[in-house]
Amino acid sequence: MKKLLAQIIKFGLVGFLCFFIDYGIMVFLTEVASVHYLLSSGISFTVSVxxxxxxxxxxxxxxxxGNRIKEFxxxxxxxxxxxxxxQAxxxxxxxxxxxxxxxxxxGATAVVMVYNFITRKMILEKKDK
Structure with missing residues (x-):
């Protein structure tokens, strides 16, 4: 349980940093470069990923x-x-x-963050034998 809590905290810190990357790029592209919010949101999301x-x-x-290409x-x-x-x-x-x-x-970021943690933990993390 301690390991899971530490992992959730680390995931939250990484997510927090990536949120600022995502949000900052989106706002910059929308407000400064006049890019439509859906396009700027998609671009910023991709960079933060x-x-x-x-x-x-x-x-x-x-x-x-092992296979980092498969993992990526x-x-x-x-x-x-x-x-x-x-985007939806x-x-x-x-x-x-x-x-x-x-x-x-x-709000969208909060929902996707929960999805990301659950799916990445289930699929990417090595299984303890």
């Missing part, structure tokens, strides 16, 4: 030493699903509910 991959596999999850492909597939969840929630909150995109991003 790369940072999250490196940090998660370095500091959070204990993975098998799994990580990307899980992240693409997370991106789909993110952003669209629904902004276009349907009328919530400001910066606020919508916070």
């Amino acid at each position: 790369i940072a999250n991959y490196v940090l998660s596999l370095t500091y959070v999850f204990e993975t098998e030493k 492909i799994i990580f990307v597939v899980l992240s693409v699903i997370g991106l789909g969840i993110n 929630l952003m669209w629904f909150c902004v276009d349907i509910l009328g919530i400001f995109y910066m606020i919508s991003k916070i």
Whole structure:
């Protein structure tokens, strides 16, 4: 239980850092570069996924030493699903509910963060024998 709690804390810290990368790039692209919020959200999410991959596999999850390409492909597939969840929630909150995109991003990120932890722990982490 201690190990799981420590892992959740590490995951939260990595997620917090990656959220600022994601959020900062999205706001910059939308406000400064006049990119549509859905496109800027997709771009920023993608950049933060790369940072999250490196940090998660370095500091959070204990993975098998082996096929990093296979591991990265799994990580990307899980992240693409997370991106789909993110984009659907952003669209629904902004276009349907009328919530400001910066606020919508916070809620969407929280949902995707839970999805990410559960799926990465179940699929990527090595199994103790």
